């Protein structure tokens with residue numbers, strides 16, 4: 235049973251630390267340096283936590299970190315697993331569900347994404363105002379677990395307006411170039427064709443990526459406040475010339491990682 239599996243994982247984590255986190259943070263591709271800002275209580279490889287799946291992708295270390303940023307107790311997922319790795323949606327969102335059951339109130343999701351808005355440049359950030367689920371799946375398909383949430387969760391404010399305003403204020407204050415926009419969540423692992431990117435533009439997308447959407451859905455199901463920030467690591471296919479590569483994605487994320495880490499720390503402590 236899912237609830238038992240979540241409990242197994244939490245029992246194991248609590249054996250390492252009793253800290254009650256208020257905020258959960260999922261760190262995307264190349265953005266894992268943030269863990270260095272944490273006054274760490276414990277750091278647990280996913281491979282050790284019952285029912286967690288270790289990530290297989292370069293740039294995703296795969297550990298759960300519990301500690302404090304300033305005075306705020308946090309739990310950080312340093313690296314995530316993706317649907318394209320071949321795991322079920324339930325496995326993909328399992329760590330998110332564990333964080334929610336640990337009692338966090340807010341979840342901050344970060345990711346690397348391709349920019350669809352032609353004004354974007356590699357290295358910009360985008361505050362996610364909404365998403366379009368194009369994965370062809372949904373982590374809530376299957377019997378609803380009433381203890382976790384409603385059968386038909388509302389998604390009218392998937393990304394919390396107040397948190398987004400705070401993100402925007404802070405990014406402006408820190409003079410970090412940023413956009414607000416709609417994140418198109420696809421399955422991957424192929425990057426998009428030019429025709430697909432034109433389609434995403436037409437349906438109102440601003441950026442495209444292979445994560446986040448399942449996690450947001452699972453988190454909203456469980457009543458969390460969610461916000462999301464994309465690092466635009468590249469322009470999506472056809473928006474600029476040239477190929478999209480994982481190397482470029484990692485390279486850009488590395489370049490902006492320092493300002494991103496600083497920004498995230500400010501966001502949590504203010």
Ligand code: HPA
Nearest residue numbers: 346347348442443444470
């Ligand atoms: N497409 C999909 N996912 C991505 C991209 C992209 O261009 N860049 C980083 N993640």
